[in-house]
Amino acid sequence: MFLGRWVHLVLGGALLTPFFLLAALVVPLTFDEVNPFSDFPWQFAAFAFALPLAALGALLFPLLRTLEATAARSLCGLPADVTAELAEEPADSWATRRRTALWFVAHLAAGGIVSGMTLAAPPAAVMLLLLPVTDPLRHQELGWPDLAGGLLGPLTGLGLLVLVAGTTWAGGRLLARLAPVLLGRTPADRLAAAERRAADLASRNRLARELHDSVGHALSAVTLQAGAARRVLDADPEFARQALLAIEETTRGAVAELDTVLGLLREDGDGRADAPAPELGALGALLDRTRAAGLRIDANVDDGCGRLPTLVSREAYRIVQEGLSNALRHAGTVPVRLRIALDADELRITVENPMQRDDAATPSETAAATPRPGGGRGLPGITERARLLGGQARAGGRDGVWRLTVRLPLGASR
Incomplete structure (x- = not known):
């Protein structure tokens, strides 16, 4: 279940990528001398701007509801009774499209966070775990001089891995709770x-x-x-x-x-x-x-x-x-x-x-x-x-x- 939810969140991060790139091109047009690709704080601004674009895309493509429901049914680890209630039909009304847009934003937001942490945290954690026993790493300028000795470095590395796992668990659980609410069949679907x-x-x-x-x-x-x-x-x-x-x-x-x-x-x-x-x-x-x-x-x-x-x-x-x-x-x-x-x-x-x-x-x-x-x-x-x-x-x-x-x-x- 955990692995399936992690894959589902990483899929959300992948779906976020085109909207993030579009936002990264729009932000410099709004703010002078800003580069979201190199300025770390502005990357969060581009991330925040990408989510409304994703919601707009969900509103314009009714078939997205079917695709998201299929992915949630396969990867979210939902109970059988909940899985059976997920809609298979495209979003044929604006109310259903709005619910699909909320789900899509939640999926991409959680997926973007987990994907970013998955890319950044494991390499840093490996370096911190190897810091006390690897001489080249111990003498390298890492910017964390007080982690160079003892167990503080490995413990920090383990903490990063636990943080990634905990964030993945929380994000997967959140989406599992939202799936029947936002992707479940409406009375019109049942009829x-x-x-x-x-x-x-x-x-x-x-x-x-x-x-x-x-x-x-x-x-x-x-x-x-x-x-x-x-x-x-x-x-x-x-x-x-x-x-x-x-x-x-x-x-x-x-x-x-x-x-x-x-x-x-x-x-x-x-x-x-x-x-x-x-x-x-x-x-x-x-x-x-x-x-x-x-x-x-x-x-x-x-x-x-x-x-x-x-x-x-x-x-x-x-x-x-x-x-x-x-x-x-x-x-x-x-x-x-x-x-x-x-x-x-x-x-x-x-x-x-x-x-x-x-x-x-x-x-x-x-x-x-x-x-x-x-x-x-x-x-x-x-x-x-x-x-x-x-x-x-x-x-x-x-x-x-x-x-x-x-x-x-x-x-x-x-």
């Missing part, structure tokens, strides 16, 4: 980070819904088709051949759907995917593939569905797809009634199918068949899709019929 996390989560959830609804539907259909082909392979080879053909077509469609979903990961700057997502215009192919899996579908689709807004049409397709998949997975090859009605301001989707019953138990009217292991995301996904468009979705069993009802406003936009 922006929360919005980014929410956007990332929404993007992941969107991709999960697309994968679940598209690929999951195809896999459910293929599973049923393969099972049917296996059972009648010897008794009815023609049926098995048709089932295999349906599997081929379903998997081909699933690959195309997967390309569409993966296109969501390759969106360009204007938010368009490489491949268009399916809409209600492709509903006929979806119904054919699902019927090939053994589901008996009675579909009644409003003719005006071909003129729906793109977003509503796309989400409606996925909702219908998941509704049919649920029937396949949980009820088997049962008759399904699909109704898509278009009103003046909303689209209504209804999917109904008989509930799978256990003959040894009382029929349930509140839930469909037991979900398969790892499932259970279909209905929440439908609800999320409807909610994102400002609509609503309801699902439940009554009188032996499982019914999914979804309402989507036509004015939905994203």
Whole structure:
């Protein structure tokens, strides 16, 4: 920790150098016959004048906050909870820039002092430590004649080293205490980070819904088709051949759907995917593939569905797809009634199918068949899709019929 803080302070001294050189050029223009490079007292004047220049630089360069926070996180020896609170974003407001400027001045001031002491004190300390035992040094004109003998010289040299170490410790501790105050996240930073996390989560959830609804539907259909082909392979080879053909077509469609979903990961700057997502215009192919899996579908689709807004049409397709998949997975090859009605301001989707019953138990009217292991995301996904468009979705069993009802406003936009 001590070494890291010393490196951090020396880095501050290095960052101070260009501002100090600029100040050393300006001071002689203000005061006659002054040379800050040779006049020791005026070096402090140049040092003091360099700090406001550094503050001005911090105000003009928002990215400096990110750089300083990174250096403090790596070298200041801060606790993990404090390190996590240091901002990673540039200073995007004047209040944040002022805080960054205060930190930058503190870093450069402490770093300049420690760097100067690190350059000057160790050589002097070495000379004082060697003074009693080194004859050339003992007889040299050092300006400190009373240190030439005894232990006073070595003790003074050790004192200089202790002074450098103590100053480094104090400066590092001061910056460690100031870091969370001046470089920590503001409420605006936390809000922006929360919005980014929410956007990332929404993007992941969107991709999960697309994968679940598209690929999951195809896999459910293929599973049923393969099972049917296996059972009648010897008794009815023609049926098995048709089932295999349906599997081929379903998997081909699933690959195309997967390309569409993966296109969501390759969106360009204007938010368009490489491949268009399916809409209600492709509903006929979806119904054919699902019927090939053994589901008996009675579909009644409003003719005006071909003129729906793109977003509503796309989400409606996925909702219908998941509704049919649920029937396949949980009820088997049962008759399904699909109704898509278009009103003046909303689209209504209804999917109904008989509930799978256990003959040894009382029929349930509140839930469909037991979900398969790892499932259970279909209905929440439908609800999320409807909610994102400002609509609503309801699902439940009554009188032996499982019914999914979804309402989507036509004015939905994203």
